Amino acid sequence: MRREPPKALAHYLPIAFPALMLLVFFVIPFSTMIGVSFFKRDPSGFYTPEFVLDNYARFLSSFFAGVLSFSLFLAITVALICVVIGFPFTYLLSRASRRTQTIWLVALLAVLSLSEVIIGFAWSTLFSRTAGLSNIFVALGLMETPTALMPNFWAVTTGMVYQAFPYTVLILYPALARLDPTLLEAARTLGASPIRGFMNVIVPAMRNTLVASVIMVFVFALGSYLLPQILGRPQHWTLSVLITDQAIYQSNMPFAAAMAVFLVLFSLALVGLTIMLGSRKDEA
Amino acid sequence: MKAVFARFVVFALVALFLIGPLVVVVGVSVNEKQTLAFPPEGLSLAWYGQIFMDAGWRSSLFASLFLATFSAALAVAIAFPLSWFLWRRVAPWAQIFRLLGVAPFILPPVITALGLLTFWATIGAYGQPWTAVLSHAIFFVTLPLVTISLGFSSIDRSLVEAASTMGANDRTVLRTVIMPLILPYLISGFAFAFVLSLNEYIVAYMTVGFTMETLPIKIFNALRYGYTPTMAAVSVFFVAVAVLVFSLIARFGDLPRLLGAEARGADS
Numbered sequence: 001m002r003r004e005p006p007k008a009l010a011h012y013l014p015i016a017f018p019a020l021m022l023l024v025f026f027v028i029p030f031s032t033m034i035g036v037s038f039f040k041r042d043p044s045g046f047y048t049p050e051f052v053l054d055n056y057a058r059f060l061s062s063f064f065a066g067v068l069s070f071s072l073f074l075a076i077t078v079a080l081i082c083v084v085i086g087f088p089f090t091y092l093l094s095r096a097s098r099r100t101q102t103i104w105l106v107a108l109l110a111v112l113s114l115s116e117v118i119i120g121f122a123w124s125t126l127f128s129r130t131a132g133l134s135n136i137f138v139a140l141g142l143m144e145t146p147t148a149l150m151p152n153f154w155a156v157t158t159g160m161v162y163q164a165f166p167y168t169v170l171i172l173y174p175a176l177a178r179l180d181p182t183l184l185e186a187a188r189t190l191g192a193s194p195i196r197g198f199m200n201v202i203v204p205a206m207r208n209t210l211v212a213s214v215i216m217v218f219v220f221a222l223g224s225y226l227l228p229q230i231l232g233r234p235q236h237w238t239l240s241v242l243i244t245d246q247a248i249y250q251s252n253m254p255f256a257a258a259m260a261v262f263l264v265l266f267s268l269a270l271v272g273l274t275i276m277l278g279s280r281k282d283e284a
Numbered sequence: 285m286k287a288v289f290a291r292f293v294v295f296a297l298v299a300l301f302l303i304g305p306l307v308v309v310v311g312v313s314v315n316e317k318q319t320l321a322f323p324p325e326g327l328s329l330a331w332y333g334q335i336f337m338d339a340g341w342r343s344s345l346f347a348s349l350f351l352a353t354f355s356a357a358l359a360v361a362i363a364f365p366l367s368w369f370l371w372r373r374v375a376p377w378a379q380i381f382r383l384l385g386v387a388p389f390i391l392p393p394v395i396t397a398l399g400l401l402t403f404w405a406t407i408g409a410y411g412q413p414w415t416a417v418l419s420h421a422i423f424f425v426t427l428p429l430v431t432i433s434l435g436f437s438s439i440d441r442s443l444v445e446a447a448s449t450m451g452a453n454d455r456t457v458l459r460t461v462i463m464p465l466i467l468p469y470l471i472s473g474f475a476f477a478f479v480l481s482l483n484e485y486i487v488a489y490m491t492v493g494f495t496m497e498t499l500p501i502k503i504f505n506a507l508r509y510g511y512t513p514t515m516a517a518v519s520v521f522f523v524a525v526a527v528l529v530f531s532l533i534a535r536f537g538d539l540p541r542l543l544g545a546e547a548r549g550a551d552s
Contacts, residue, residue, distance in 0.1 A: 005374045015378060018366035022384045025422045026396075029403030033395075036402045089298055092291045094545070102534045104295075105543055110526035111302055113476075115483035115500040118519040121507055122305035125516075131312055131322035162305065165298075174544025194287050216390075223392030225486055226504070240394045247398055247490065253405070260398045267391055 037257035047254050055258035071238040074228075075221035078160045079214050086168035087210065091202065093169070094176040105173075112166035120230035123159045124150065127231070156232040160224050168217050175209045212274045219267050239263055306523055313516035320511050331517040341514060344502040348482055350413075351498055355420030356428075356477035360470060362421065363428035368462070371436040382429065389426035396423050397490040404491055411495040419491045420481045427480065428473025431542060435469030438547075472533045472542060479529050483522060 006012050040050040058064060093104055126132050127150040137143040149155060183205060187197035203210070225240035237245075239259060247256035308322050316326025335341045366385065370378055388396045400419045404410045439462065447457045485500040493501055499522070503515050533539060541547050 003372065003374050011373065014365040014372075015369040015381065018362045018369075018385075019381055021362050021422070022381055022425075025400075025403075025418055026384055026388060029396075029399040032406055033399040033402045036406075085298075089294055092294055096291075098540060101545070102539050105539050106527060106530040106534050107299075107302060109530045110523060113479045113483055113526045113530075114522065115485055115503070117485050117500045117504045117507070118309075118483070118522055119305070121503065121515060121519060122309045124507075125312055125320065125322070126305050126308050128320060131308065131320045135322065162301070165302070170543060177540065177545035194290075219390065219392065223394060225394050230507070240392055243394050243398060244486065244490070247401060248493070253398075253402060256398055257402060260395045263392055264395050267395075271390055 033257045034261055036254055037261045039254045041252050041254050052254075055255045058255060058258070059262065067237065067239055067242055070236070071222060071240070074156065074160070074236075074238060075218050077157060078164055078221040079218040081157070081161050082164045082168040082217050083172075083210060083214050086165060086172055087203075087206075087213075088198070090169045090172040090176050091198065094173065094179070095181070108166040108169055111162075112170065116163065116224065116226040119159060119163050120226050123155065123162065123227075124230055127155050150231050151233045151236070153232065153236060156228050156236050159227040159231045160221055163224060163227065164217050164221050167220050168213060171213050171216050172209065175206060179206070208277045212277045215270050215274045215277075219270055222263070222267065306520075309516050309519050309523075313513055313520050315513050318511075318513060320513075331513040332521075334514040335518055335521060338514065340497075341499075341502065341518070344497050344499045347413075347496050348499040351416055351420060351488065351496075352478045352481040354417045355424065355481045356474050358417060358421035359425045359477045360428045360432075360474050362425050363432050363473060364466075364470060367429060367432040367436055368458075370433070371439075382433075385425045385429045388423050393423070393486050397487045400487065401490040411492055413492060413496050416488055416492040416496060416498075419487050420477075420484060423484070423487050424477040424480055427476040428470070431469045431473035431476065432466060434542065435466045439465050468537050469542075472537055475529045475533055479526050482525065 036047055037055055038051050038053070039047040040052050040054070042048045093101060096104075127148060129146050129148040132146070132149060134143055134146040134149060138146050179202070183201055184194075184197050187201045188194070192200065222238070223240055224238065225244055228236045228238050228241050240263075243256045243259045243263070246252045246259070311322045311324050312320055313331055314327050314329060315321055315324045315331075316328040319325075335345060363385065366378075366381055369375070370382060396419075400415075400422075401410070404412075404415045404419075409415050444457055444461055447461050452460070483500060484498075485504065488496075488498050489501055489504075492498075497505070499518055503518060506512055506515050530539075533542070538547065
């Protein structure tokens with residue numbers, strides 16, 4: 001059975017249901033959201049359909065600029081930490097036995113699928129005064145009395161690295177698992193130490209993959225909405241938190257929608273950049 | 285030798301980082317008193333019983349299982365015919381639907397959540413439990429779409445060719461050749477969507493947060509109003525389910541290949 005273009009109406013039948021579902025429950029909601037972002041807020045209900053640009057004008061406030069730049073800074077910090085640790089780790093993983101790889105992949109998937117609520121709860125316990133890391137430090141004699149290690153910026157960052165790390169490894173894994181093993185062997189034969197070979201051969205060969213991964217993890221980290229609330233103070237709230245807050249607690253759906261549209265455009269631009277990088281294959 | 289040692293150190297540190305928080309959660313979940321303390325004071329499994337005994341936690345558990353089962357099934361029902369069509373027909377325009385299926389997963393989740401919230405609110409269905417099922421099915425359709433497409437790409441077309449030369453029509457080929465080959469990928473797609481739906485917070489919260497309390501929503505609400513060890517017990521339960529499901533996929537399938545490595549045997 002060769003692949004052939006659909007000719008009869010019946011040939012289109014299989015795609016009818018998926019297409020309908022995706023159009024009605026993804027494209028239409030998305031368009032609704034864009035529409036609502038131009039509507040006027042109705043404090044008693046959701047919104048009134050009246051065309052205004054107020055929601056976008058609010059972006060120009062210094063408060064919004066502050067939240068936006070903090071979100072970007074936090075996400076890029078998390079992405080860089082994840083890729084810097086994740087890249088050598090994934091490289092070593094891809095060279096391990098199939099069995100070792102499988103066990104790690106199960107563990108990484110289990111952590112990746114964990115609810116942000118649970119990750120936030122686990123780390124808030126670990127950073128707490130009564131049940132946390134500081135108790136271990138006291139037991140080891142490194143600290144006088146147990147203290148709470150949150151809320152602060154590093155608590156948020158740690159939680160988000162924990163959340164994004166498995167994602168980073170799974171993004172890097174296909175490229176590294178398919179990397180030609182003779183590449184490093186050649187470097188080793190020529191007398192390079194493993195670390196030198198890794199830094200001078202593997203890293204440059206995977207340059208595009210690395211940049212693409214940083215961008216993907218960056219977009220992933222932008223989506224974190226609970227960890228900044230659980231582990232940080234209000235000044236650590238990100239754009240995602242603010243969108244949720246406006247939509248649910250301030251019942252200002254039009255403003256939330258405007259911020260979401262902004263976030264979409266921003267993320268899409270970055271994902272587009274990643275795809276462009278992806279089409280220019282690594283030389284490896 | 286030095287390289288082996290270095291690898292051991294890296295693996296151990298990453299393992300410690302990933303497992304550490306979970307160890308503490310297991311620890312606090314077996315505390316005897318209702319206080320947050322680690323190492324645990326006394327040993328009690330009563331908090332695990334609470335998940336099933338306490339009416340509130342139990343109804344959350346059922347709400348989550350209901351949501352995860354039906355949304356994962358619907359996600360597979362959307363992904364399977366789509367991947368089949370893309371594999372069977374030459375239709376470049378249809379790639380747009382693959383893109384639409386992957387988009388919700390790549391964009392920050394709050395965007396999909398808000399889009400669905402405005403949609404359900406606009407058509408007046410806000411808060412109905414079935415809206416959450418549809419929302420999660422769309423949100424997680426990426427996973428079965430990716431696994432099933434991978435399954436199709438691994439089918440040897442000459443096999444299908446042989447069947448149709450011998451007179452099998454599309455329907456027979458689908459039932460007797462394609463289905464048996466695709467089934468493992470279909471099941472893993474379902475399993476991925478199921479586990480992620482079970483854990484999902486923001487989409488569920490924005491669509492049905494005030495009418496249906498799924499387990500993640502219940503944990504977060506409990507977290508805000510003070511600590512109970514049941515939260516820790518539920519978290520352990522979630523980790524156990526995830527490890528179990530992914531171990532099963534690894535046991536019956538080729539997990540490294542599913543996640544993008546070469547097929548087994550291609551390398552040692």
